[in-house]
Amino acid sequence: MTNNDIVPGFDDEKDESLKIKLQKIPEVEGCLVLYLTGYIDTYNSNYFQKRVAKAIEAGFIRLIFQCGGLNYVSSTGIGSFTAFLKSVKPRGGDLVLLEIQPKVYEVFQLLGFSQFFNIKDNLDDSIDFFRTGSSTEKVSVFPKIFACPICSKKLKAVKSGRFRCSECKTILAIDNSGQVFLG
Template structure:
């Protein structure tokens, strides 16, 4: 916690008990920073969240890994904050990785249709590799168009993972080989 101001001058000048943010330099990624989020992001604290990340970007960090393991809730306003960060850093040549998202938080991204805009990874190693090799070359399987096994709605998956059918709300899983399963 003490090194936040060392990495980003003035970072700890403002605090919010509902969202604690810790910073750690991502040593093997140029202009990289890990941002540990603990708490929740909603309408009331999203402005605080955006101001803190604005300071991070102004300090020159444009390759951001948001570790969401301790983030237990994100409202649509919070997702809007992440979208604003993408718009802020993409023109500077940076990108964002969301790491270790809890299932209930990921579900909000899915339901609002934002999961396809973000690079969501399960491990720090995957996040580092993403920045080292740049955006992954499109896999020949993805994006994959398929029919929901429950309601036959045509769906599109941009990558493997779990998501909810937009029609019948069934939870589906698609593996890296493109096979679709319930649950």
Template sequence: MANNDIIPGFDEEKDESLKIRLQKVDSVPGCLILFLTGYIDTYNSNFFQKKVTRAIEQGYIRLIFHCGGLNYVSSTGIGSFTAFLKAVKPRGGDIVLLEIQPKVYEVFQLLGFSQFFTIKDNLEEAVAHFSEGGQKVQTEIFPKIFKCPICSKKLKATRPGRFRCSECKTILAIDNNGQVFLG
């Protein structure tokens, strides 16, 4: 399905530095996956915001940003994600970020934004987040299997706290909600 079939006029304006491919999630109302390829910086963040705002205005309030192809996000780009979160939350929506590259995740962490966003490892988990209404029951969180944000080694945490990655020796912290942080 082409982007314009999902959101009329979506591909009218293009930017070579950031490509966005849309995919509807039929099992979840108002859910849209946005596959991002390229980078988001001061120069194209306006383009990015216009595109996503258009999707939100079309009733897509459950947004999954597939960031595997995103190799750079500036602080302005992160500001865009924050704006989308502010736009969808009051409408009962949410944002999930997927497959964030380690250096992009670092920017989110440095700016203190990693705790505001729901970050999942794969598409199934992201869709499940919306299917379950976004509410996780405490007992389901641990043991949690996740990837080290630095070296991507698969790790397992049995409880919240601080520990060291067995591969790269980075000190990680995991909170009660299963969110992973550096340090």
């Protein structure tokens, strides 16, 4: 089964620096594993975003990124993952990052994004995460105390929406599940 069989037109564009192989998870609706090999930087992140956007448009909103073959992700690359999260969350989807190499995980941590993503060690755990239904949230996550992803100031959100960090003035958004995003 080719990528184009799963997502029509997926392989119309290719980039040697980042190879993506798709695997559909039939037992979970809208679930797709993307095996990433190579790296994601400023130059190929647009390619990466366009490929994944195609998958999301095709109805895949539960995305598992298999990152074991990913040896470098720049801040631009991490921005791509954040964009995917913003894209699938309103549709009831989510994403899981799988087998992140330590040096790649460090970049997520340095930028303060490690807490926004569901990070799993193996494919079974990732599939179970979606099978149990990530959309069944706890009763209420508010009020929520969290650290600003930019300056680490402790902030409190009483409801979802957009607001500004009292310390560094960064605009932040928090969704109904308590996920914090930039902008």
